[in-house]
Amino acid sequence: MRNWTLGALVAALGLSGAGPAHAYKIFVSNERGNDITVLDGTSFEVVDTFAVGQRPRGIAVSPDGAKLFVCASDDDTIQVYSTADYKFLGTLPSGPDPELLVVSPDGTRLYAANEDDNLVTVIDLTTGARVVEIPVGVEPEGMGISPDGQTIVNTSETTNMAHFIDRDSKQIVANVLVDSRPRFAQYKADGSEVWVSAEIGGTVAVIDAASKAIKHTVTFEVPGLRSESIQPVGVRITEDGSKAYVALGPANRVAVVDGTTYEVLDYLLVGQRVWQLAFSPDGKHLFTTNGISNDISVIDVENDEVTQSVQVGQQPWGVAVADVPATTN
Amino acid sequence: MSATLPTRDLPRDTRAGVPGLAEERPGFPLVAWMICLKGIVWREALRFLHQRERFVSALVRPLLWLFIFAAGFRQVLGVSIVAPYKTYILYEVYITPGLVGMILLFNGMQSSLSMVYDRETGSMKTLLISPLPRWFLLSSKLAAGVAVGVLQTYVFFAIAWFWDVRPPWTGYLFVAPAVILSGFMLGSLGMLLSSLVKQLENFAGVMNFVIFPMYFASSALYPLWRVQEASPLLYRLCQLNPFTHAVELMRFALYGQMNWPALGIVLGCTTVFLGLAILAYDPGRGIMARRAPGAG
Numbered sequence: 001m002r003n004w005t006l007g008a009l010v011a012a013l014g015l016s017g018a019g020p021a022h023a024y025k026i027f028v029s030n031e032r033g034n035d036i037t038v039l040d041g042t043s044f045e046v047v048d049t050f051a052v053g054q055r056p057r058g059i060a061v062s063p064d065g066a067k068l069f070v071c072a073s074d075d076d077t078i079q080v081y082s083t084a085d086y087k088f089l090g091t092l093p094s095g096p097d098p099e100l101l102v103v104s105p106d107g108t109r110l111y112a113a114n115e116d117d118n119l120v121t122v123i124d125l126t127t128g129a130r131v132v133e134i135p136v137g138v139e140p141e142g143m144g145i146s147p148d149g150q151t152i153v154n155t156s157e158t159t160n161m162a163h164f165i166d167r168d169s170k171q172i173v174a175n176v177l178v179d180s181r182p183r184f185a186q187y188k189a190d191g192s193e194v195w196v197s198a199e200i201g202g203t204v205a206v207i208d209a210a211s212k213a214i215k216h217t218v219t220f221e222v223p224g225l226r227s228e229s230i231q232p233v234g235v236r237i238t239e240d241g242s243k244a245y246v247a248l249g250p251a252n253r254v255a256v257v258d259g260t261t262y263e264v265l266d267y268l269l270v271g272q273r274v275w276q277l278a279f280s281p282d283g284k285h286l287f288t289t290n291g292i293s294n295d296i297s298v299i300d301v302e303n304d305e306v307t308q309s310v311q312v313g314q315q316p317w318g319v320a321v322a323d324v325p326a327t328t329n
Numbered sequence: 330m331s332a333t334l335p336t337r338d339l340p341r342d343t344r345a346g347v348p349g350l351a352e353e354r355p356g357f358p359l360v361a362w363m364i365c366l367k368g369i370v371w372r373e374a375l376r377f378l379h380q381r382e383r384f385v386s387a388l389v390r391p392l393l394w395l396f397i398f399a400a401g402f403r404q405v406l407g408v409s410i411v412a413p414y415k416t417y418i419l420y421e422v423y424i425t426p427g428l429v430g431m432i433l434l435f436n437g438m439q440s441s442l443s444m445v446y447d448r449e450t451g452s453m454k455t456l457l458i459s460p461l462p463r464w465f466l467l468s469s470k471l472a473a474g475v476a477v478g479v480l481q482t483y484v485f486f487a488i489a490w491f492w493d494v495r496p497p498w499t500g501y502l503f504v505a506p507a508v509i510l511s512g513f514m515l516g517s518l519g520m521l522l523s524s525l526v527k528q529l530e531n532f533a534g535v536m537n538f539v540i541f542p543m544y545f546a547s548s549a550l551y552p553l554w555r556v557q558e559a560s561p562l563l564y565r566l567c568q569l570n571p572f573t574h575a576v577e578l579m580r581f582a583l584y585g586q587m588n589w590p591a592l593g594i595v596l597g598c599t600t601v602f603l604g605l606a607i608l609a610y611d612p613g614r615g616i617m618a619r620r621a622p623g624a625g
Contacts, residue, residue, distance in 0.1 A: 224403055252417070269417050293409075297416055308415035 024281050024323045025083060027068055028289055028296055029056035030313030036070065037312035038086070041280060041321070044298055044310055050086040053079050058100035058143075059318040062125075063107040068322065071098040071112065078112060078123070083322040093130045095121045099141050100184075100318075104149040104167075111152050113140040120154050120165065132170050136163045144185030144194055146209065153194050155182035162196045162205075164212060174212040178205040184276075186235040186244075188259070195244060197232035204232050204246055206262060216262045220248060220255055234276040238301065239283050245299070247274040247288055254288055254297075256304050268306050270297035278319040289316035357461065365461050366469045373473030376443070387435060387481050388488075391428035395492060399424050411552045413584040425486075425494045426580035427549025429504075430572060432485060433478045433512045438540055440474035441519030445526050457610065464607045467520060471603070474519075475512035482508050500583040507582035511575035514595050517602035518571075524609035547573040548580075571598040 024041035034056065038048040053072025060069045061083060068081045071094070078092040078101065094101075094112045101112040103125070110123040118138055122131040137156025140163075144153040152165040155178070162185060164174040179201025186195045193215070194207045204218040220230045231249035237259060238244070244257040253267040254274060271290025278287050279301070286299040290309070296316060297309045377384065399421045410417060447453040456466055486501060496504075522535055546566045548556075553573070557564040567573050574591040581588035 224400075269419060271417060293417075295410075306416045309410055309417060 024321055026278070026280075026287055026296070027059055027061070027083070027320045027322065028287075028312045028316045029059045029070060029318040030315055031055055031057055031291070031317040032315035033313035035313050036068070036081070036086075037316070039296070039310065039312070041285075044308060046310065046312065048086065049313060050081070052081070053077060057317045058098065058112075059320045060101050060103050060110075061320045061322040062103055063105060065322045065324050068320065069101060069103065069110060071101055071318075073097050073099060073115075078110070083324050090128065092123050092125075092128060093121075094123070095119055095130075095133060100143045102143040102145045102152070104145060105147060106149060109149075109167075111143055111145065111154075113143050113154055115139055115141060115157075118156070120152070120163075122170065134165055134170055134172070136165075136172065137161050137175075142182060142184040142196065144187050144196075146187050147189060147191045151209070153185040153187070153196070155185050155196055157181045157183070157199075160198070162194065162207060176205070176207055176212055176214065178207075178214070179203045179217070183233045184235050186237055188237050188241045189239050190241060192241075195235045195237065197235050197246060199231045199233060199249065202227060202230045202232065204235060204244075204257070218246070218257055218262050218264065220246070220251075220264060220267075222248070222251055222253055222267050225251055233274075234288075236277040236279055236286060238279075243301075243304075245277055245286055247277055249273055249275065252290075254286075254299065266304050268299060268304060270299075270306055271295045271309055275316075276318050278321050280321055281323040287319050287321070289319050291315050291317060362461065362465065365459060365465065366472070369456070369466070369469040370473040370476065373470070373477065377477050383439070384477075384481065387432060387439070388484060390435065391431050391485055392488060394424065394428055394431070395421060395489060395494075409552075411554065413581045413586045413588075419493070421489075421492060422494050423552070424550060425489055426583055427547070427576050428489075429482050429485060429508065429579055430511065430547070430549050430576040431544060432481050433508065433515050433575070434540060434544060434572065436474060436478035436481065437512065437515035437517075437519035438522070438535060439519075440470070440516055441523035441526075441535070442532050444470075444520065444523040445528070445532065448523075449528070463610060467607055467610060468603070471513060471516045471520060474516045475509055478512040478516070479505070479508055496583045497585060499585055503585050504579055504582040507575075507579045510592075510595055510599065511579060514571060514575055514599040514602060517599055517606050520606040521602050521609060524606060543570060543572040546570050547576055549573075549576050571595065574598075 026039040026041055028037040034054055035049050035051045037046055040047045052070050054074035056070045057073050058071040066083055068083050070079045072079050076096045078094040078098055080089040082089055095114040095117055097114055097116040098112040099115045101110055103110050108125055110125055112121045114121055118136060118140060119133045120136050120140060121133050124131050136154050137159025139157035140154050141157050142155035150167050154163045160178060160180055160182060162176045162178055162182060163172045166173045178196050179198030181198055181200040182196050183199045184197045192209055194209055196205045205214045206216040208215050230251045232246050233249050234247040236245050241259045243259050246255040246257060248255055250273050252270060252272050254270055255264050256266040257264050270288050271293035273291040274288045275291050276289050284301055286301055288297045294314055295309045295311045298307050300307050403420045459466055547570050553567055556567055571594060574594040577588050578591040578595050
């Protein structure tokens with residue numbers, strides 16, 4: 001009898017867990033619309049839109065999925081919203097013109113790049129106070145963080161460097177020269193490599209995380225497209241490290257790169273000026289923001305196929321996914 | 330060369346099994362209908378087998394468009410999202426249903442060309458002399474032509490698959506009825522035209538006045554919203570063109586969706602064209618009759 005009740009309890013838990021496990025929300029920051037579009041992760045339909053600060057660009061969700069951080073670039077602040085009901089919770093002292101940000105895996109710290117001041121701002125999320133500002137190269141933009149939270153990588157667009165910052169000493173421990181205008185840094189889930197995209201250089205540098213040496217440079221070539229229109233920006237790597245996806249900006253394509261051989265496997269046609277990427281919590285879908293066509297494209301990761309494109313707000317820029325059940329408020 | 334071949338030299342299978350039944354028209358046994366259908370279809374099949382160049386050339390035409398024309402336009406047009414597609418597509422993907430329409434259009438006109446030829450050589454008389462009703466003879470002939478068109482379509486789909494035009498596999502099933510119906514519509518239009526064309530040489534006129542306008546003033550090459558941007562008048566013309574609706578019917582079916590207005594229009598046009606073609610081939614009443622002395 002006890003076994004039976006236990007079994008029923010487990011089954012009930014399993015069932016109740018099955019629903020919300022796949023339910024999630026997709027948040028898209030609309031740079032020109034000054035708002036955030038919310039989409040349901042099951043139907044990929046727009047369920048809500050809420051106004052935020054001026055020129056929202058980089059967005060991120062806290063590890064527990066409860067808070068959404070928005071870089072309101074023209075308001076010189078980072079805004080915090082609830083992912084459940086989109087209530088404004090407060091601001092964080094980011095310094096001027098924040099563009100991209102990362103949250104530490106333990107959710108205690110937030111790192112933001114201040115494009116105008118050549119700084120990386122470190123904010124303590126438990127107190128909401130600025131901890132320190134770290135001077136980096138000119139026009140910092142991309143922010144990456146190692147899975148253990150120990151190393152933060154910032155890319156500076158004009159200096160053309162990836163700066164490796166140590167969490168504890170808050171000092172730059174290494175600078176790696178990459179191709180022109182580095183935009184984005186992304187660690188592999190096992191922490192072995194950092195991929196840095198170079199917008200003008202048209203390449204992605206694969207940097208060995210331990211030796212800080214460039215292992216490989218990925219180049220792109222889309223038949224029928226001028227090389228100038230291939231501008232790598234957002235990068236995402238699958239959990240198992242087998243495949244990486246690189247948004248190619250005005251080439252309107254997302255490149256699929258083999259995570260071990262660094263060969264480009266495919267180019268997927270998406271909307272115009274594809275900018276940032278985000279995986280769904282289960283890793284089955286990848287979302288792209290397409291700035292000029294004002295939509296996001298949904299990529300089926302298993303088959304590397306674009307399944308649909310959905311209209312969002314004006315000039316979508318950043319995308320983040322929160323593992324919370326979608327509700328229509 | 331017209332009307333010089335004696336009828337006895339022509340295939341007789343169309344009449345096999347039915348002599349003597351002429352008086353009791355309404356009560357033909359099913360087997361008689363089947364024999365007649367088989368005869369007509371078999372004749373088309375033989376003609377098809379002996380004209381392999383025709384099959385190849387019918388395939389080369391859309392493939393040239395797919396490989397060369399579409400490649401050139403790939404970056405120029407950039408097709409935006411339009412139903413039934415859910416995301417951005419390459420021009421090759423957009424143009425494929427239109428090229429299937431092209432196959433069926435040419436196939437329909439080719440059959441009509443062969444009917445003009447049949448008339449000139451006299452074998453049309455042999456066909457129409459059969460005691461079975463005229464509508465059945467002509468529909469059988471049409472069915473034979475459509476069967477060839479369907480075969481060409483699927484070979485084209487297979488080649489396009491290697492060119493990265495890959496609709497969902499269920500789409501290949503759903504598109505079959507749409508292809509058959511569109512084939513019937515274009516085939517019966519061809520049949521109607523063939524009753525109007527006096528001589529084989531006049532066929533060039535069909536090319537200029539029917540095939541090209543129908544093909545270009547349709548949604549086969551460009552989405553209608555783009556045509557509308559360019560010229561509202563052309564947009565109206567495209568909407569009035571039954572070929573547009575045949576292409577859209579096939580385009581939606583290929584992605585597992587039903588385009589009801591297109592289905593209605595294609596069904597309606599098929600009925601009208603086929604009805605007129607049957608009337609036109611009626612020696613007693615049709616257009617053929619008026620020309621009979623010259624044509625026979």
